[in-house]
Amino acid sequence: MTSLNGGTAPAPPREAEDAERRNRAAGMDSLVASLTGTGALIWLILRRDRILLALFIALPVLIVASQTTAFQELYPTAEARQIFSQQSNGNPATLGMLGPIFASTLGGLVAWRVGVMGMIFAGIPSLLLVIRHTRAEEESGRRELLSSTTVGRNAPLTAALAAVFGANLALAVAVTIVLMAFGLPTAGSLALGLSFAGAGWMCAAIGGVTAQASESARTARGLSLMAFTVLFLPRIAADAAGQDSDIAWLAWLSPLNWTRLTHPFADEKWWVFTLILGFTTMLGAAAYALSAGRDLDAGFLRPRPGPAQAGPGLRSPLTLAWRLHRRALLSCAVGFALVGGLAGLVAPISTELLSDTQPGGDFLAFAGAGDVGEAFVSLIVYALSVSLVSAYAIMTVLRLRSEETSGHADSLLSGPTPRLRWAWSHLLIAVLGPVVLLAALGLSAGLTYSLVSGDVASELPRTLGSTMAALPAVWVMAALAKAAYGLFPKFAALVGWGTLGMFLLIELGWETQQISDAVFAVSPFSHIHPSTEVGPLTLLSLTAVAAVLAAGGLLGLRRRDFG
Amino acid sequence: MTEAISVSALVKTFGRTRALDGLDLSVATGEVHGFLGPNGAGKSTTLRILLGLLRHDSGTVRLLGGDPWTQATELHRRLAYVPGDVTLWPNLSGGEILDLLGRLRGGLNPARKAELLELFELDPTKRSRTYSKGNRQKVALVAALASDVELLLLDEPTSGLDPLMEAAFNDCIKAESQRGRTVLLSSHILAEVEALCDRVSIIRDGKTVESGTLAELRHLTSTSVRAELAEPVSGLGDLAGVHSLTVEGRRVSFQVDTEELDGVFRHLTPFGLRSLISQPPTMEELFLRHYHTDKTPNDGTTQREGTVR
Numbered sequence: 104m105t106s107l108n109g110g111t112a113p114a115p116p117r118e119a120e121d122a123e124r125r126n127r128a129a130g131m132d133s134l135v136a137s138l139t140g141t142g143a144l145i146w147l148i149l150r151r152d153r154i155l156l157a158l159f160i161a162l163p164v165l166i167v168a169s170q171t172t173a174f175q176e177l178y179p180t181a182e183a184r185q186i187f188s189q190q191s192n193g194n195p196a197t198l199g200m201l202g203p204i205f206a207s208t209l210g211g212l213v214a215w216r217v218g219v220m221g222m223i224f225a226g227i228p229s230l231l232l233v234i235r236h237t238r239a240e241e242e243s244g245r246r247e248l249l250s251s252t253t254v255g256r257n258a259p260l261t262a263a264l265a266a267v268f269g270a271n272l273a274l275a276v277a278v279t280i281v282l283m284a285f286g287l288p289t290a291g292s293l294a295l296g297l298s299f300a301g302a303g304w305m306c307a308a309i310g311g312v313t314a315q316a317s318e319s320a321r322t323a324r325g326l327s328l329m330a331f332t333v334l335f336l337p338r339i340a341a342d343a344a345g346q347d348s349d350i351a352w353l354a355w356l357s358p359l360n361w362t363r364l365t366h367p368f369a370d371e372k373w374w375v376f377t378l379i380l381g382f383t384t385m386l387g388a389a390a391y392a393l394s395a396g397r398d399l400d401a402g403f404l405r406p407r408p409g410p411a412q413a414g415p416g417l418r419s420p421l422t423l424a425w426r427l428h429r430r431a432l433l434s435c436a437v438g439f440a441l442v443g444g445l446a447g448l449v450a451p452i453s454t455e456l457l458s459d460t461q462p463g464g465d466f467l468a469f470a471g472a473g474d475v476g477e478a479f480v481s482l483i484v485y486a487l488s489v490s491l492v493s494a495y496a497i498m499t500v501l502r503l504r505s506e507e508t509s510g511h512a513d514s515l516l517s518g519p520t521p522r523l524r525w526a527w528s529h530l531l532i533a534v535l536g537p538v539v540l541l542a543a544l545g546l547s548a549g550l551t552y553s554l555v556s557g558d559v560a561s562e563l564p565r566t567l568g569s570t571m572a573a574l575p576a577v578w579v580m581a582a583l584a585k586a587a588y589g590l591f592p593k594f595a596a597l598v599g600w601g602t603l604g605m606f607l608l609i610e611l612g613w614e615t616q617q618i619s620d621a622v623f624a625v626s627p628f629s630h631i632h633p634s635t636e637v638g639p640l641t642l643l644s645l646t647a648v649a650a651v652l653a654a655g656g657l658l659g660l661r662r663r664d665f666g
Numbered sequence: 667m668t669e670a671i672s673v674s675a676l677v678k679t680f681g682r683t684r685a686l687d688g689l690d691l692s693v694a695t696g697e698v699h700g701f702l703g704p705n706g707a708g709k710s711t712t713l714r715i716l717l718g719l720l721r722h723d724s725g726t727v728r729l730l731g732g733d734p735w736t737q738a739t740e741l742h743r744r745l746a747y748v749p750g751d752v753t754l755w756p757n758l759s760g761g762e763i764l765d766l767l768g769r770l771r772g773g774l775n776p777a778r779k780a781e782l783l784e785l786f787e788l789d790p791t792k793r794s795r796t797y798s799k800g801n802r803q804k805v806a807l808v809a810a811l812a813s814d815v816e817l818l819l820l821d822e823p824t825s826g827l828d829p830l831m832e833a834a835f836n837d838c839i840k841a842e843s844q845r846g847r848t849v850l851l852s853s854h855i856l857a858e859v860e861a862l863c864d865r866v867s868i869i870r871d872g873k874t875v876e877s878g879t880l881a882e883l884r885h886l887t888s889t890s891v892r893a894e895l896a897e898p899v900s901g902l903g904d905l906a907g908v909h910s911l912t913v914e915g916r917r918v919s920f921q922v923d924t925e926e927l928d929g930v931f932r933h934l935t936p937f938g939l940r941s942l943i944s945q946p947p948t949m950e951e952l953f954l955r956h957y958h959t960d961k962t963p964n965d966g967t968t969q970r971e972g973t974v975r
Contacts, residue, residue, distance in 0.1 A: 409759025
């Protein structure tokens with residue numbers, strides 16, 4: 104200190120500055136301290152999920168490669184691609200599902216075909232992975248063990264986000280390399296690769312927020328899937344209505360759709376990536392803010408105290424299963440009703456649109472429909488049934504496995520509840536749940552579509568009927584998971600989700616004519632596809648297959664060791 | 667006297683691991699039977715076979731006169747089980763779970779439930795997600811004790827309970843035993859075993875190594891003796907059954923096999939006994955003897971550590 108200032112003088116500005124710098128340094132130190140151990144935790148995530156992460160990268164790469172090959176073979180000339188693009192862009196059902204084609208080059212077609220899939224294949228695993236390594240770890244008590252070592256407060260969240268962001272970046276690089284290997288332009292390849300990663304990043308951030316906000320991983324998963332749907336829906340309406348319609352701006356309300364709006368291979372709009380990064384940063388910051396203000400194990404959606412006594416209804420394995428499944432079932436039903444209603448509302452617009460252009464006879468045959476609106480509804484309903492309703496049914500069956508491994512089932516089975524009665528309680532939900540979901544989907548789609556088109560008496564039953572026809576195929580998927588659960592319990596999840604993924608990929612290959620009708624026939628979905636005539640015999644045979652598989656599973660369960 | 671549980675030469679393998687390797691267990695109706703052994707000895711596997719959750723590979727198992735695998739459901743009406751690691755449905759309250767489990771067993775006595783809730787100081791309105799380990803354990807205990815069954819299968823039932831609750835649990839088991847119920851109690855808490863059990867079976871590496879009343883088991887081990895004599899003692903080390911001998915002038919301390927006790931005292935008396943402290947083996951000594959492996963010569967496996975406190 105210089106002697107120019109008297110001892111009693113107020114602190115000179117320099118001291119104040121020093122203090123501020125020290126404070127800032129201390130803040131910096133505590134931030135760094137709160138991240139202690141992040142590296143080790145990232146390593147742990149990579150070690151635990153090395154197979155999952157490899158699949159997470161491999162699957163989209165496989166899809167991109169196969170789609171590029173398909174388009175190369177199907178539409179080798181610029182003229183063929185031009186015709187195909189015009190047809191697709193004039194077809195509201197295709198528009199609703201995949202959005203418009205921005206450029207009729209090979210790259211443009213590939214970007215269009217894999218765009219929406221990228222949102223799903225990169226997005227949903229990303230949000231599930233983040234929850235798996237944050238809230239699920241905390242709920243299981245493993246986080247407590249970790250946090251007692253030199254692991255900073257923010258390290259677990261940071262590690263989960265960093266690992267998933269990194270995996271998405273690796274995915275982007277892999278997709279870019281594959282596209283470039285096909286000889287596609289570098290800029291477009293990079294943009295498409297990054298748009299996959301962008302979907303993953305945004306979803307990882309969503310997972311980060313819901314995992315911090317809710318006290319259980321199950322709730323977090325439900326909330327983030329709901330958020331995913333909400334962020335996905337506006338683009339269906341906007342894209343189906345066409346780029347020139349009044350509601351085209353809705354496409355920008357779907358942050359997930361921003362990944363498509365980067366226009367890979369179609370004069371890339373790089374600035375859209377700043378929106379994606381902004382959205383990710385904003386939600387990421389929200390996750391950290393929530394994390395900073397809470398205790399270990401706590402959330403912001405606090406459970407209320409429960410009743411001291413069970414209601415009169417809670418008295419059997421079945422009522423318990425209902426209690427465990429009802430929230431998921433009811434919220435899914437609401438979700439499906441919303442999507443169905445939206446599809447029905449948008450469908451008539453498509454009829455107007457298509458009457459201007461040449462309605463593709465091929466398309467109507469593909470959709471097995473008399474007019475375009477009908478085709479639109481039945482294709483959307485079909486797509487949702489085979490993917491999401493099947494996923495619900497599989498998830499419900501696999502609850503048996505998680506009840507078994509968590510030890511919950513022991514409480515019932517050490518009492519006078521026979522194994523099969525317990526298994527039936529969950530199985531019944533897996534059988535009837537899809538009925539509810541398909542009914543919600545079919546009724547709301549049929550109702551809105553028929554109200555707008557003005558023919559409730561005939562349209563409503565028709566739409567509902569064609570929706571319900573998917574039921575036996577969904578049952579087959581549930582029964583496959585059930586058979587695996589009974590016979591090879593350790594592989595139940597792998598078989599359940601693996602078969603669904605395989606059948607969806609087969610369908611994709613079939614649509615692009617890489618896979619023959621004979622191979623597609625292996626998939627239960629082929630028999631209820633809108634393009635086929637679905638007769639009572641088909642439905643009965645599928646139901647019989649499901650029954651045999653489920654019976655095999657139950658038999659296996661009765662004979663094997665439990666737990 | 668009839669047997670509630672009778673198991674002989676029980677074998678269960680998981681892949682290449684032989685979890686149970688010829689286990690024998692016999693529990694008489696109406697007795698409290700302690701089931702002991704180091705971690706990984708096969709206690710929980712045995713209980714899960716008795717519950718019909720696992721299927722045994724060979725040997726015989728009878729539970730309440732029936733076959734636990736084929737007659738699981740009817741037998742379960744007559745027994746209650748408390749697992750060692752209680753997990754409950756996280757979004758149900760403790761009270762709901764108690765009622766559900768009771769109703770599945772055909773109804774439970776509400777007065778008895780209220781009494782037990784009070785005794786164990788358990789709040790039934792909490793969601794089970796928010797229960798601590800001890801409180802989850804209490805839910806399973808109340809559910810088991812409130813049910814009117816012949817047999818209680820308890821797998822380390824007091825883990826996580828505080829000493830007051832442990833005492834409450836001990837009182838409950840004594841009362842249940844007086845009502846004629848049979849209890850199979852797997853436990854590591856030796857004071858609990860000593861206070862409650864009529865007979866014990868000790869298992870290690872999937873085999874029964876000892877079975878009998880505590881008095882019988884004590885007899886098989888040694889007594890520790892400290893004595894002060896009028897003159898320095900000689901020749902003690904040459905006697906059969908004397909171990910860990912230390913001599914400090916006229917003070918001696920040693921262990922002696924219980925059956926050799928008489929001869930040793932005859933040898934000491936001529937030296938002039940001034941003071942004598944003789945202690946029966948403590949529970950810890952009794953069990954550590956079995957938990958620490960006395961390996962058979964051709965047993966190539968590594969030694970298992972005992973886990974008795």
